[in-house]
Amino acid sequence: MSIDKGNGSAGGWAGAVPASGGADSGQHLRASDAEREAVAGRLGEHYAAGRLDRAEFDDRVGRAMSAKTRADLSGLLADLSETGAPAVPELARGGGGTPGSGPRGPGSPIEFRLDSTSGVPTYLQLVHQVEHALRLGYLKPGDQLPKVRDVVAALAINPNTVLKAYKELEVKGLAAGRPGQGTFVQATLSQVALPELTTLRRSLSGWLATADGAGLDADGIVALFTSALRDFYERRDGSRTRGGAASGGTEGVA
Secondary structure, three states: OOOOOOOOOOOOOOOOOOOOOOOOHHHHOEOOHHHHHHHHHHHHHHHHOOOOOHHHHHHHHHHHHOOOEHHHHHHHHHHHHHHOOOOOOOOOOOOOOOOOOOOOOOOOOOOOOOOOOOOOOHHHHHHHHHHHHHHOOOOOOOOEOOOHHHHHHHHOOOHHHHHHHHHHHHHOOOEEEEOOOEEEEOOOOOOOOHHHHHHHHHHHHHHHHHHHHOOOOHHHHHHHHHHHHHHHHHHHHHHHHHHHHHHHHHHHHO
8 A cells, every 4th residue: 555645655654754844744644545444443443442432433433534634543543542552553664455464353263254245234244144153153152253443454344334233243142342352252042062063064065065066056056945944944833833733632622
């Protein structure tokens, strides 16, 4: 990522000073999209840690995404720098990098992926992926979810989207924020032990290979599986209903 210094040269955030300016002149340089996103991500961390309320967070993120200069960005974090984080995040010299280490982040056992063709809102995709990981035993109480900044940097989405997903998980009682640390799993949806899930997955993989060999594409496999799943539950629930009715009738006669 190149930073326009106004004199044709490029470099990182730190130490960028126009030839004619003093030590503080770098703050008046034009802010890049990567810098705006980095500040928005840092604001997301402060919000998750409870240092900003929702209204203040929304206001600052809006100003960050429309900031013209680095001075504008610095001002959004100036009163939050007591946490020890730099008031203005640095970009790698010479450019090229996007802030953040990836969607998983250190300490988190899962990583997020997005499907832009699914039609499902981004925040719900994140919620569903956490729920699926809980059901499959990949996540358990006490595990940390990816940090907001890491998700924003890796998936190029607004921190509000990540925070909305985490808030939804909190409302469902599945996760909870810890000030200064992040968001952690506090409940599980797992119904079957991991060894049984592994066996089921192996069987399902064999079925998928057979379906693929028969010429079904991904959409065809999903349609067939969905239809079979629906029929299975309809038959099972119908059988239980009939069994319950028969049992009730017998008791009535007795």
